[in-house]
């Protein structure tokens with residue numbers, strides 16, 4: 553009996569470790585149902601959150617990528633409040649799922665990973681930009697045309713949200729300043 557329980561534990565633990573490994577390797581291929589549920593929950597939480605007076609998102613732009621490949625969104629989050637906040641999630645009517653990602657460099661290789669609770673200190677701002685933090689935009693409802701704007705909402709851990717209009721730019725756009 554004891555042996556059976558132990559064996560069961562090893563199986564569960566083993567598959568969790570395998571899953572984590574598989575997840576790390578697939579990068580953008582997030583087909584898992586758990587992620588879809590999380591995205592849905594945050595979309596609901598964002599729509600009922602109250603618009604913040606101290607947290608703003610500006611300069612938002614989206615790199616237009618042909619579907620079904622995921623696209624990325626970049627912006628500046630500014631916290632003019634007196635407390636540190638954490639960015640928890642983003643949502644947009646134009647995308648079925650948005651995740652917060654961070655690109656890191658290791659041994660000359662660029663790699664993206666999902667990230668949660670990105671802290672923005674009181675009175676400071678954080679730039680989401682190519683090669684760093686970004687919003688990963690998946691499952692486009694339809695591919696937005698270059699030059700159009702897409703609405704995006706951002707949820708913070710204090711229960712407030714910020715809203716931005718993101719300009720859709722050409723796939724080869726490198727910096728927010730180039731048009």
Ligand SMILES: [Cu+2]
Nearest residue numbers: 653654664688
């Ligand atoms: Cu990414």
